[in-house]
Amino acid sequence: MADLGGTLATAVGLFAGTNVDDIIVLTVLFLSARASGRPRPWQVWAGQYAGIAVLIAVSAVTALGLTIVPDRWVGFLGLVPFALGVRGLVRAIRARNEDEPPDPAVATGLLSVAGVTIANGADNISVYTPVFRTIGLTNSLITVAVFAVGVAVWCLAGSWLGSHRKVIEVVQRFGHWIVPAVFMVIGAVIVIEAGR
Numbered sequence: 001m002a003d004l005g006g007t008l009a010t011a012v013g014l015f016a017g018t019n020v021d022d023i024i025v026l027t028v029l030f031l032s033a034r035a036s037g038r039p040r041p042w043q044v045w046a047g048q049y050a051g052i053a054v055l056i057a058v059s060a061v062t063a064l065g066l067t068i069v070p071d072r073w074v075g076f077l078g079l080v081p082f083a084l085g086v087r088g089l090v091r092a093i094r095a096r097n098e099d100e101p102p103d104p105a106v107a108t109g110l111l112s113v114a115g116v117t118i119a120n121g122a123d124n125i126s127v128y129t130p131v132f133r134t135i136g137l138t139n140s141l142i143t144v145a146v147f148a149v150g151v152a153v154w155c156l157a158g159s160w161l162g163s164h165r166k167v168i169e170v171v172q173r174f175g176h177w178i179v180p181a182v183f184m185v186i187g188a189v190i191v192i193e194a195g196r
Helices: 002-019 022-036 041-063 071-094 110-161 165-194
Strands: none
Touching: 002 110, 022 041, 022 110, 041 110, 071 110, 071 165
């Protein structure tokens, strides 16, 4: 039983430590969903689960001895949120003289949310791989179950943080500038961190 407690504690710490930046991404996505209706909340949830599932699957396969993505290439995944941010910023610039501000959403559906999740968490592969390689099948399955619960907790936290009326009003007014800028910063950080 002590082994189970240790595995659970390690899995919680591993998830929280490697996904703390996802709280920001999820908050922005839920704010966008409330301010503009895109992406829909279910798409944020499903995209987050799909993205984390891909990261876990790649880590598990890599732990079996297959090198799927060389570490030096992981940083290029940061171009996904950066490109989404640039696209949103270009739309905001083009619409700056219109009466209605453009939709602040940069990730507008399940696939783009999953893409942002994968890009934001791609560096987690280098952490998850050695863990899955060393803890064995049973503890790996327990860890994956903890991650599934962790995604739900993160989505609930992001939804809660993105539900405050004043924040929604700011996003409705300035979100077409703020949301793309946040995604561009996230993408740039991923690229820079991978280059170290």
